Amino acid sequence: MPSRVEVTEEPGTKRQKIQQASKTTYLATTRSISSSLKLNLQKHPLNIRPSGNLLISTDEQFARISDSMGIFKKLPDELILKIVSFLHDKKDLQNLMSVSKFFYGFLSNEEIWKSIFLNHQETNPISKWRGSWKNSVLGIDPPSETETHTRINCDTIYSDLVYIPYQNSQVDYEKIFANVIKEERYHQQHSIFQSQDFQSPLDFPIKGRIPRLTESSMTMSEFNTKWHNYPFILQSDKDSPLSSSSPSSQPRWPKWDMPYLLSRFSDVKFREECVDWPLSLYHDYTLNNIDENPLYLFDCNSDAMKQLKTEFMRPTYSQTDHFTKFGTSRPDNTWLIMGPARSGSTFHKDPNSTSAWNATLQGCKLWVMLPPDLKPPGVHTDLEESEVTSPLGLAEWVLSGFYNDSVKLSDETVNKDGFSGCLIGVTFEQDLIHVPSGWWHCVVNITDSVALTANFVPSVKLATVLNFLKNKKNQISGFHPKTFNDVFVKFMEKMESEGKQFFDEDNETVLKNYLKDITSKEPSDFTDEDVGELRNCDIELPTYQFFVELLHQDGMNDELKSALEQMRAIERENNRGNVKKSEVWENLTKEGTDSGFSFGFGFGDDEDDEEDVQEEGDQN
Incomplete structure (x- = not known):
């Protein structure tokens, strides 16, 4: 723990100076968002206002509102939006905009036009991004900077449904998280710790912060014995692989920023959530959009990614990955991630109870992370966590106070294992962050960013993953039935031809029954969609039994037996609250x-x- 604490002044902010041994670190006095930033409302370009402003409206204003809305004044905004959603043709929406100022302003809601596109993108694709979904769907170029443009004044509309998404699209995360960024930048430049400096992650002197460590100090032994269950950020040092001081003079991670990727893959289609766009089109979108939650490129199977996967070196501590035993049928595991400022991912746990690393190649990202047993503020789940809902987008989650609630948790130790209630950190270019198995995390792109991420199964987490595959079948994702079956059939044929023994008789029965079932069907009966997208169907892959036998055939009997014993301990622990009455x-x-x-x-x-x-x- 710190041996001396003193308060110093830096331009623009107070900081605590903590000296421990020969190391010096600085802490922001607060990481919370001030009310002045949270309540900094933006003026809507059409003069649409929040619903709360109606409380101070005059009788004259109410009369104007009534004239503008007509009979629709009796309906709540949500019902009007539901009625509008039945219009599936862009021409119908365009005509409706001409009815009144109310509908002109109401239909400025970008989600309406985005929905029109998504429902008809095959017949009406967007070939050019024109600054908004409405303009792009209608094929209307926005006015240039030299052209005069008179906006229609929709000051009779008081609607949170229309105003709040616009307000959220104007959020400036660099300003909101200025204290956090400044603190993290200082640590990046001055306060690099070695993983060996701590007996355990809980010894890290800065509570509520994600530890920053040198990459060269994170050996597989260090990871397996101390750090596998705790987040950390690695940054290159002189001893890191491919560090700037090495003879190759190359950075640790590839320089895959947007200009570089455009130079190689401009016309290649990448996956951006619900669309597949050429990178050039997505680039135009990232430069100029007014989405509340901008599209996030998250791609693992494009032609470009098949090539890019071979052009980087994975972290030393993640070299052991037991999901490679599945061969070509292993779950999707390596992604290129791109997004403009304000994009990101809401709270989630990584699939199949895997661990993950995420390397920031361009820009900076804010990370908010919580231990597995601590539900994030503003997030709702069922008992099994098979259904996770976050009713708010990222910007509204931040501005509504849930981020500040997380900051409060970061200063408390509430986890049963002694972890801080919440950890917060920022990754900059060339930083890598470790996401432990089962940890909740959300990510906010503070600036335009490019990142590379991968999931893996280290030996120390084998029991956790086995437990997930066995006891959370309805949450398994990343496996594709057709590819899985191809690998599975070859495995079973080899077992029979070589007369090999199964590790477990029950596994043998399950696998032989599954083989009999799939060989009685036509190949066309099986899709290659992700099983995570095929809920409520009759396809149940024997992933647990197959994984156990793959490990067995790879000669991992001792490690497998140990992992299964640990898995049974996990099962007993999980079942204590559900003991059947005598x-x-x-x-x-x-x-x-x-x-x-x-x-x-x-x-x-x-x-x-x-x-x-x-x-x-x-x-x-």
């Missing part, structure tokens, strides 16, 4: 049984019972 106890406590014995809990039904209880109390 039938004997049920019979004993059931009234009117033939045993002649029952527990008489006659609360107030019999005065004699009350007297007996009183007497017994007096005797005691």
